Amino acid sequence: MKEKMISGKLKKGKVWKSKRFWPFYLMMVPGLLYLIINNYLPMFGLIVAFKKVDYRLGILKSPWVGLGNFEYLFKTSDAWIITRNTICYNLVFIVTGTVFSVAVAILLNEIRGKWKKKTYQTLILIPYLISTVVISYLVYAFLSAESGFVNNTVLRVLGLPGVSWYSEKKYWPVILVLVNLWKSFGYNCIIYYAAIISIDGTLFEAAVVDGASRWRRIRDIVLPSLKGTIITLTLMSVGRIFYSDFGLFFQVPMNSGPLFDVTNTIDTYVYRGLLQLNDIGRASAAGFYQSLIGFVIVLSANAIVRKVEKENALF
Amino acid sequence: MVDNSKGFHIVNNVIMVLLSACCVLPFVLLLISSLTEESVLIRNGYSFFPESFSLDAYRYIFSGTSKIIKGYGITIFISLVGTVTGILMTLLLAYPLSRKGLPGKNVISFFIFFTMLFNGGLVPSYMIWSNVFHIRDTIWALLFPNLLMNAFNIFMMRNYLNANIPEEIIEAARIDGAGEWHILFRVVFPMSVPMIATLSLMVGLGYWNDWQNGLYYIIGRTDLYSIQNILNRMLQDAQFLASGQAGSNASSMAASLPSVGIKMAIAVVGILPVLAIYPLIQKYLVKGIAIGAVKG
Numbered sequence: 001m002k003e004k005m006i007s008g009k010l011k012k013g014k015v016w017k018s019k020r021f022w023p024f025y026l027m028m029v030p031g032l033l034y035l036i037i038n039n040y041l042p043m044f045g046l047i048v049a050f051k052k053v054d055y056r057l058g059i060l061k062s063p064w065v066g067l068g069n070f071e072y073l074f075k076t077s078d079a080w081i082i083t084r085n086t087i088c089y090n091l092v093f094i095v096t097g098t099v100f101s102v103a104v105a106i107l108l109n110e111i112r113g114k115w116k117k118k119t120y121q122t123l124i125l126i127p128y129l130i131s132t133v134v135i136s137y138l139v140y141a142f143l144s145a146e147s148g149f150v151n152n153t154v155l156r157v158l159g160l161p162g163v164s165w166y167s168e169k170k171y172w173p174v175i176l177v178l179v180n181l182w183k184s185f186g187y188n189c190i191i192y193y194a195a196i197i198s199i200d201g202t203l204f205e206a207a208v209v210d211g212a213s214r215w216r217r218i219r220d221i222v223l224p225s226l227k228g229t230i231i232t233l234t235l236m237s238v239g240r241i242f243y244s245d246f247g248l249f250f251q252v253p254m255n256s257g258p259l260f261d262v263t264n265t266i267d268t269y270v271y272r273g274l275l276q277l278n279d280i281g282r283a284s285a286a287g288f289y290q291s292l293i294g295f296v297i298v299l300s301a302n303a304i305v306r307k308v309e310k311e312n313a314l315f
Numbered sequence: 316m317v318d319n320s321k322g323f324h325i326v327n328n329v330i331m332v333l334l335s336a337c338c339v340l341p342f343v344l345l346l347i348s349s350l351t352e353e354s355v356l357i358r359n360g361y362s363f364f365p366e367s368f369s370l371d372a373y374r375y376i377f378s379g380t381s382k383i384i385k386g387y388g389i390t391i392f393i394s395l396v397g398t399v400t401g402i403l404m405t406l407l408l409a410y411p412l413s414r415k416g417l418p419g420k421n422v423i424s425f426f427i428f429f430t431m432l433f434n435g436g437l438v439p440s441y442m443i444w445s446n447v448f449h450i451r452d453t454i455w456a457l458l459f460p461n462l463l464m465n466a467f468n469i470f471m472m473r474n475y476l477n478a479n480i481p482e483e484i485i486e487a488a489r490i491d492g493a494g495e496w497h498i499l500f501r502v503v504f505p506m507s508v509p510m511i512a513t514l515s516l517m518v519g520l521g522y523w524n525d526w527q528n529g530l531y532y533i534i535g536r537t538d539l540y541s542i543q544n545i546l547n548r549m550l551q552d553a554q555f556l557a558s559g560q561a562g563s564n565a566s567s568m569a570a571s572l573p574s575v576g577i578k579m580a581i582a583v584v585g586i587l588p589v590l591a592i593y594p595l596i597q598k599y600l601v602k603g604i605a606i607g608a609v610k611g
Contacts, residue, residue, distance in 0.1 A: 030407060039430040042435025048439055134586050138345060146360070148361060254550065287436035290436055291436050
């Protein structure tokens with residue numbers, strides 16, 4: 001029976017071989033179609049940045065305006081502000097996030113007792129599960145001028161006057177950094193923790209036998225073995241340095257006008273231009289600027305890592 | 316051990332307890348505020364130790380207003396349909412890429428990978444989804460843009476299949492006369508359940524928590540709002556409840572509306588399902604995060 005099958009296969013030869021891949025290509029059709037629609041069409045759609053968009057005509061038929069939209073965008077101070085905010089916040093997020101997550105992962109690893117470890121790990125991941133909308137409710141519960149916990153309880157106990165948080169921009173850089181850290185450290189911590197527990201246990205045993213202190217073990221075994229993970233995660237964040245968490249900058253400050261100076265990033269700017277101010281020209285120019293520079297940054301960040309430490313490059 | 320071990324463990328545990336508290340206490344404040352009597356909220360603000368409790372906010376949410384219930388229904392619908400469709404499409408695309416000798420495999424892989432490097436951004440995406448595909452103000456708007464599948468998940472799936480489905484098993488099934496589709500669903504699918512479960516969690520959570528698609532594409536049809544969109548809209552517009560639900564006698568309702576507490580109650584309603592199933596899925600979620608970090 002089996003012999004028959006094999007001889008049959010051989011007889012059919014080439015025809016069978018080329019035909020056998022058809023089901024595979026068929027399987028890939030829905031996914032590839034989706035990527036074309038959701039990802040590739042918008043890439044070509046970037047040409048709107050060079051057009052004066054008329055909704056009735058659509059993207060293709062709208063008239064060209066050359067670099068007009070870009071001139072219009074870069075003449076304002078907005079271009080500078082949104083670039084500064086996007087990059088600076090990201091840099092601070094990367095540094096605070098990495099230091100804090102690595103530190104917590106190391107502490108978590110030093111905890112004795114499986115049950116305790118699991119409980120801590122479970123609890124610090126909770127903020128990651130929650131949508132940015134709910135996070136803005138949490139922030140609102142603390143910072144609302146009339147009924148917030150900070151004004152009504154904390155500052156009242158301290159005998160200090162209330163602050164109208166949503167219109168005082170000087171506090172927001174700190175608030176946004178804290179909220180971002182709160183939301184994301186559990187997630188990063190798990191990644192670093194997974195890297196720590198994959199370290200060869202005999203290394204630690206040898207260190208203990210040699211009388212190495214806890215600090216020495218962390219410095220000489222744990223940190224060096226985390227280097228690869230740190231580089232990879234940092235590289236991924238640096239690659240996205242021209243992008244911001246729209247929810248964090250739009251939703252958490254409640255889209256409050258007086259705060260725009262310190263909360264406006266490229267993503268919020270594009271959104272407001274497109275859907276609130278009906279200023280598609282500037283929005284599409286800012287979007288194009290983001291896509292292009294973002295692309296260049298991803299490629300260069302990877303190229304640099306590739307030169308320094310090839311195995312940590314993403315591609 | 317050389318250092319003061321006991322002291323270190325105490326300090327370490329204290330730090331971890333404080334960190335855990337930081338992650339949990341905001342939710343406690345949310346919950347307690349939602350259970351606080353409206354007059355106390357107005358007088359003292361949101362507090363961990365209110366003078367008196369009340370279930371009015373919840374009573375209001377679940378009585379006579381179908382909006383919240385409907386939002387729940389929509390959230391559940393898009394989470395289920397989106398996750399099943401998205402994961403199926405991801406598997407269908409990842410499986411062929413994990414097979415040896417498929418002509419054009421590298422070109423297709425690059426085609427997928429490139430979407431991780433470069434994207435068109437909001438303006439062209441918005442114009443294409445709304446002007447070419449006309450998904451604005453339809454349920455499709457909550458399902459299609461961005462959330463359905465992404466390159467990252469495809470590669471996670473492909474790497475898993477590469478590592479866990481030996482060519483011999485597939486070859487054996489082929490010799491037994493099974494077709495490729497049969498092999499995929501009867502042989503490969505059962506063997507890839509762990510990865511499918513992990514990715515489903517990620518995609519499902521993405522759908523459950525999404526509010527951006529609703530913000531961009533649901534403009535007029537507020538009856539299509541998911542629970543997140545309702546929350547989002549309420550935060551932006553305190554009068555939303557009064558105007559949207561009370562109808563013609565909005566102004567008289569607005570005065571007696573427990574708006575301060577009700578906001579928090581709806582937020583609690585929005586996160587409760589996630590927090591309730593979290594202990595059950597925690598293990599898979601952590602595993603998924605950890606694998607995701609290991610690049611393909």
